[in-house]
Amino acid sequence: GENVEQHPSTLSVQEGDSAVIKCTYSDSASNYFPWYKQELGKRPQLIIDIRSNVGEKKDQRIAVTLNKTAKHFSLHITETQPEDSAVYFCAASKAAARQLTFGSGTQLTVLP
Amino acid sequence: DTGVSQNPRHKITKRGQNVTFRCDPISEHNRLYWYRQTLGQGPEFLTYFQNEAQLEKSRLLSDRFSAERPKGSFSTLEIQRTEQGDSAMYLCASSLGTDGIQYFGAGTRLSVL
Numbered sequence: 400g401e402n403v404e405q406h407p408s409t410l411s412v413q414e415g416d417s418a419v420i421k422c423t424y425s426d427s428a429s430n431y432f433p434w435y436k437q438e439l440g441k442r443p444q445l446i447i448d449i450r451s452n453v454g455e456k457k458d459q460r461i462a463v464t465l466n467k468t469a470k471h472f473s474l475h476i477t478e479t480q481p482e483d484s485a486v487y488f489c490a491a492s493k494a495a496a497r498q499l500t501f502g503s504g505t506q507l508t509v510l511p
Numbered sequence: 512d513t514g515v516s517q518n519p520r521h522k523i524t525k526r527g528q529n530v531t532f533r534c535d536p537i538s539e540h541n542r543l544y545w546y547r548q549t550l551g552q553g554p555e556f557l558t559y560f561q562n563e564a565q566l567e568k569s570r571l572l573s574d575r576f577s578a579e580r581p582k583g584s585f586s587t588l589e590i591q592r593t594e595q596g597d598s599a600m601y602l603c604a605s606s607l608g609t610d611g612i613q614y615f616g617a618g619t620r621l622s623v624l
């Protein structure tokens with residue numbers, strides 16, 4: 400089955416700096432890669448996703464890049480703000496509506 | 512709130528008891544998923560339904576676990592003879608169509624004493 404590894408497990412940045420979280424996956428059949436943000440005690444919320452026919456996708460301060468050959472994808476957050484502090488999970492799947500395999504999460508702390 | 516709704520939010524039970532959780536998906540979403548999340552980990556897939564049909568089950572879903580979605584709307588997840596290792600957050604998600612994004616509920620936190 401699919402295995403997703405996520406690094407780092409914790410990340411602290413100064414407000415205004417950029418943050419990068421990296422994930423690798425094992426199943427070459429995976430072609431859908433979402434990122435979820437989970438604040439303490441709240442539900443995971445999708446912040447951005449990418450499909451395998453695209454190498455990069457951007458939404459305001461958030462971007463995701465995908466390298467299918469190397470089987471890794473990354474989340475980039477620019478101009479970080481304190482409200483970006485949360486746990487971020489990457490995931491991989493054969494399709495959006497199939498089972499998601501999640502990474503173990505990254506606790507991002509943005510220091511004011 | 513028109514999002515995914517889960518009840519109860521918290522459940523405390525004694526080892527050996529049976530528990531049942533309910534999930535109400537977003538209206539008209541035909542796919543419904545159950546995941547389990549333990550502290551410090553990402554959600555782990557348990558099972559999912561398309562309408563009332565259970566299409567996939569994880570090996571994590573032991574014989575003590577059963578999920579139903581009898582009318583293709585809400586779903587229930589039952590755990591029989593609970594064990595302390597069942598303590599976790601149980602998350603439900605729903606999506607529309609075969610290429611739809613999964614939207615999560617806030618979860619049911621189970622504590623087995």
